[in-house]
Amino acid sequence: ETGVTQSPTHLIKTRGQQVTLRCSSQSGHNTVSWYQQALGQGPQFIFQYYREEENGRGNFPPRFSGLQFPNYSSELNVNALELDDSALYLCASSLAATTGANVLTFGAGSRLTVL
Amino acid sequence: LAKTTQPISMDSYEGQEVNITCSHNNIATNDYITWYQQFPSQGPRFIIQGYKTKVTNEVASLFIPADRKSSTLSLPRVSLSDTAVYYCLVGDAPEYGNKLVFGAGTILRVKS
Numbered sequence: 377e378t379g380v381t382q383s384p385t386h387l388i389k390t391r392g393q394q395v396t397l398r399c400s401s402q403s404g405h406n407t408v409s410w411y412q413q414a415l416g417q418g419p420q421f422i423f424q425y426y427r428e429e430e431n432g433r434g435n436f437p438p439r440f441s442g443l444q445f446p447n448y449s450s451e452l453n454v455n456a457l458e459l460d461d462s463a464l465y466l467c468a469s470s471l472a473a474t475t476g477a478n479v480l481t482f483g484a485g486s487r488l489t490v491l
Numbered sequence: 492l493a494k495t496t497q498p499i500s501m502d503s504y505e506g507q508e509v510n511i512t513c514s515h516n517n518i519a520t521n522d523y524i525t526w527y528q529q530f531p532s533q534g535p536r537f538i539i540q541g542y543k544t545k546v547t548n549e550v551a552s553l554f555i556p557a558d559r560k561s562s563t564l565s566l567p568r569v570s571l572s573d574t575a576v577y578y579c580l581v582g583d584a585p586e587y588g589n590k591l592v593f594g595a596g597t598i599l600r601v602k603s
Contacts, residue, residue: 487532
């Protein structure tokens, strides 16, 4: 079974630009979550997609948006980039469970640097 | 959302057993407790999950007391490769708007 793959692995943008990060879920998974991890901190929850709809969001402004496609892959879009957006962006997929917490499988992340 | 509290860091030596305790006083009835391990520049990796009492797998044990307000991750006979950040999370299924929230984690340093 394939794991979670993210692209690109590294990218550099300038303030004000827009970025799209991509994630392919692990085979058999139907839920995707995105996290932002600044250096030295724990991952911060951005949002989660289940059945192609956002069903949970953390404390991130609307310029952070996403999509989940019918094949359960996902995109994270960030508009009007700011310097503080520099971070490792992690995608995690899971299989929604009817009971219990879903177990997240993470990708290796996309390292975004905003200059 | 149930908030978790863990020690910031711990030091150990190779071959020792390491116990990392997580406090989650506001855990909800439907919440499960999950632990993840993260190495630098990698995504977190699932270690173990439990609801109550004790759970054991090939890499760790998870002890949860009856009141479920805390949990302890036990790593038997650690090696240098166990040096990583360990996160404790509590949460439930996506149908309930699950938002798994990571805390700052515990930095475990294993020395030779």
